[in-house]
Amino acid sequence: EIVMTQSPATLSVSPGERATLSCRASQSVSSNLAWYQQKPGQAPRLLIYGASTRATGIPARFSGSGSGTEFTLTISSLQSKDFAVYYCQQYHDWWTFGHGTKVEIK
């Protein structure tokens, strides 16, 4: 099973600042990686697939990069609506999720 490791567990950021979230795979997943945003009491929402392609309707302030085992989700200028938990997921070999990064208000 491919293990996904996200860091940091919690990220404290002020509105308007940049947030950088990391995700590492235990073996190469090529570009078969997605990012999801989850707010309390809600289902996850797809942000990024193919490591760097924004899903329909996702603002340009969200960007993804990386391939192989190292991936990054960047939120260029945090808005109040962006404070949430973010999960990476590999779909190279079945499906596994990371444990999430909580982005909280500093």
Place this chain on the structure above:
Amino acid sequence: QITLKESGPTLVKSTQTLTLTCSFSGFSLSTTGVGVGWIRQPPGKALEWLALIYSDDDKRYSPSLRSRLTITKDTSKNQVVLTMTNMDPVDTATYFCAQKGVSRNWFDPWGQGTLVTVSS
């Protein structure tokens, strides 16, 4: 517009079998390459993929839970059913279903989820 909705018991007892239904609209499970998956999330914890069924009735299960899971589909009713045997309090979680699209191996969209509590 694609929508999915989970239904089933909110409370089950230890050792019982859980049966959950995912009812969906806006797509057909007879379309080649489409799938429906189940994912769960214990309170305050991370997401865990459980199972997925494809349009051709091919099935995939999480290796750690394979022995306890069965996934089936009723294409005419636009439903997917997940059964999990021998429930335990650690299985308390919100259970989500989600679509896997044609040539798309990620999950989008998701249902709202249903919370299942397992009592001892």
